[in-house]
Amino acid sequence: MSNPSDERLLCAYCQGDEAAFQSLFERYRRPLFNVVLRSVRDRGRAEEIYQDVWMKVIERCTDFRGDAKFSTWLYTIARHLCIDHQRKMKHRAHLSLEGSQPGAGPGIADRMANPGPSTEALAAGRLIRDPMARALNALPDEQREVFLLRQIQGLGFAEISEIVGVPTNTVKSRMRYALERLQDALREWEEHDEL
Amino acid sequence: MSCDECMEQIFELIEREAVEPESVRAILERCPECRARFEQTKAALERAGELVMEEPPASADAAILRAARERSRRAPPRRRRWLSSTRWAAAAAALLAVGVGVWAIPRAEQVERAGETKDAESEAVAAIERSTDSAPVAEATRTEESRPTGHPGTPRAQKKEALPQSKRASRDAPKPMKTLSDEDGEPAAAADSRRAEAQLAAAPASFEDASGVSAECKRRLAEAERRDAKDDASDMEPEALLATGRCYHELGDVAQARRWLLRAASHPQTKDRAERALARLPPE
Numbered sequence: 001m002s003n004p005s006d007e008r009l010l011c012a013y014c015q016g017d018e019a020a021f022q023s024l025f026e027r028y029r030r031p032l033f034n035v036v037l038r039s040v041r042d043r044g045r046a047e048e049i050y051q052d053v054w055m056k057v058i059e060r061c062t063d064f065r066g067d068a069k070f071s072t073w074l075y076t077i078a079r080h081l082c083i084d085h086q087r088k089m090k091h092r093a094h095l096s097l098e099g100s101q102p103g104a105g106p107g108i109a110d111r112m113a114n115p116g117p118s119t120e121a122l123a124a125g126r127l128i129r130d131p132m133a134r135a136l137n138a139l140p141d142e143q144r145e146v147f148l149l150r151q152i153q154g155l156g157f158a159e160i161s162e163i164v165g166v167p168t169n170t171v172k173s174r175m176r177y178a179l180e181r182l183q184d185a186l187r188e189w190e191e192h193d194e195l
Numbered sequence: 196m197s198c199d200e201c202m203e204q205i206f207e208l209i210e211r212e213a214v215e216p217e218s219v220r221a222i223l224e225r226c227p228e229c230r231a232r233f234e235q236t237k238a239a240l241e242r243a244g245e246l247v248m249e250e251p252p253a254s255a256d257a258a259i260l261r262a263a264r265e266r267s268r269r270a271p272p273r274r275r276r277w278l279s280s281t282r283w284a285a286a287a288a289a290l291l292a293v294g295v296g297v298w299a300i301p302r303a304e305q306v307e308r309a310g311e312t313k314d315a316e317s318e319a320v321a322a323i324e325r326s327t328d329s330a331p332v333a334e335a336t337r338t339e340e341s342r343p344t345g346h347p348g349t350p351r352a353q354k355k356e357a358l359p360q361s362k363r364a365s366r367d368a369p370k371p372m373k374t375l376s377d378e379d380g381e382p383a384a385a386a387d388s389r390r391a392e393a394q395l396a397a398a399p400a401s402f403e404d405a406s407g408v409s410a411e412c413k414r415r416l417a418e419a420e421r422r423d424a425k426d427d428a429s430d431m432e433p434e435a436l437l438a439t440g441r442c443y444h445e446l447g448d449v450a451q452a453r454r455w456l457l458r459a460a461s462h463p464q465t466k467d468r469a470e471r472a473l474a475r476l477p478p479e
Contacts, residue, residue, distance in 0.1 A: 016267045017267065018264050021263045025259065025263070029251050030248060031248075033249065033251040034248050037249055038246075047251075047252050050251060051255045054262075055259070058259070058262050058263050058266050132243070133247065136246070147243070151243045151244065151246065152246070172207065175206065175210075179240065182242070183239040186239070186242060
């Protein structure tokens with residue numbers, strides 16, 4: 001078996017093949033983490049969600065029916081956890097806006113930590129990556145999630161539509177608008193940089 | 196295609212999902228604005244590919260792999276699992292069905308042969324009964340047969356005793372060659388008895404005992420006797436009639452061979468071959 005499919009690896013793992021899971025994990029660990037990271041824009045939360053996603057895969061591998069792709073299933077789980085996180089954030093932000101309460105947590109500014117590129121990435125000297133990250137952060141949520149699934153994981157538009165629950169044409173439109181916004185943001189940065 | 200439509204399709208073209216790629220390319224060649232949009236979109240996608248990819252935290256990866264290992268230990272081993280998989284279950288069921296079929300066929304054949312033997316024996320007893328005065332024995336046999344098996348002195352033992360005797364008698368008796376024409380004009384019962392005698396006298400004690408007769412012929416002869424005794428040979432296939440006649444010839448029973456070949460000659464399908472086989476029969 002030279003290059004088994006994701007679904008076959010998951011099935012093998014459900015039957016006790018630990019090496020199958022390791023292969024599957026190695027395929028998706030990096031792109032999954034980066035999609036989650038760019039979605040929630042908080043590294044601490046991203047690490048928690050990243051781990052939760054894989055725990056769900058481990059515990060519920062027998063729930064995977066095989067009628068969809070593994071990547072669809074994986075990113076559907078990730079998306080739901082990200083949405084849950086965002087709802088909690090909005091709820092806490094709402095409580096914070098109503099005034100400080102005894103025992104309340106940190107405010108919005110503290111919560112919305114800058115998830116920008118790591119220190120190592122900035123030290124690499126590729127300034128284009130910083131504007132890109134900033135431009136990406138500025139995108140609307142629905143455009144950003146489509147962009148991330150397409151660019152980071154390389155999912156097809158049909159699969160993305162299955163994950164986010166909108167028609168394929170809508171997915172393409174969101175991707176197109178996301179690119180236009182990114183282009184505009186990068187152009188501004190370039191003009192600003194020249195100044 | 197208009198420029199507006201082309202603008203909509205540029206993104207799909209780059210992403211290799213354009214519905215009409217040739218139309219889009221045609222417009223790009225002649226429309227500078229569309230071409231410019233194409234270049235910008237392409238550049239944006241290339242820049243998007245430069246997004247920094249972060250590494251997941253090693254501690255999280257370790258925890259995930261540890262959990263995966265623990266769960267795999269809880270899962271049933273693969274060696275036992277494959278036995279319960281659907282594919283292997285279906286294969287095992289198919290193998291079992293084949294095995295049952297292979298076991299059942301010989302038993303069915305044995306039952307059938309036993310039935311045929313029983314029929315042949317019964318008919319032979321009936322023939323003896325008609326030709327001799329062993330009616331009381333046969334009658335007692337039939338009466339005894341109605342009793343449940345397991346009782347001492349039940350029919351099968353008596354029938355078995357009677358049958359070998361008749362066979363032994365037929366072996367010792369001379370073997371006159373009877374022809375069908377000899378039976379013409381005689382009363383039916385007497386004709387039947389003479390026919391039965393002729394059968395028993397002319398043929399070996401049992402064609403099954405005859406050497407040099409093929410297994411196929413033995414089968415055909417047994418069938419022929421069974422049908423003949425029941426007088427339902429008329430619905431036999433012409434080819435079967437011809438083959439039966441040839442088998443009797445092989446056995447050496449010229450009378451029966453002639454009888455069956457004449458039957459086969461009455462059918463257009465086998466007429467020519469039956470007449471040739473009749474011509475090859477020795478004189479009686």
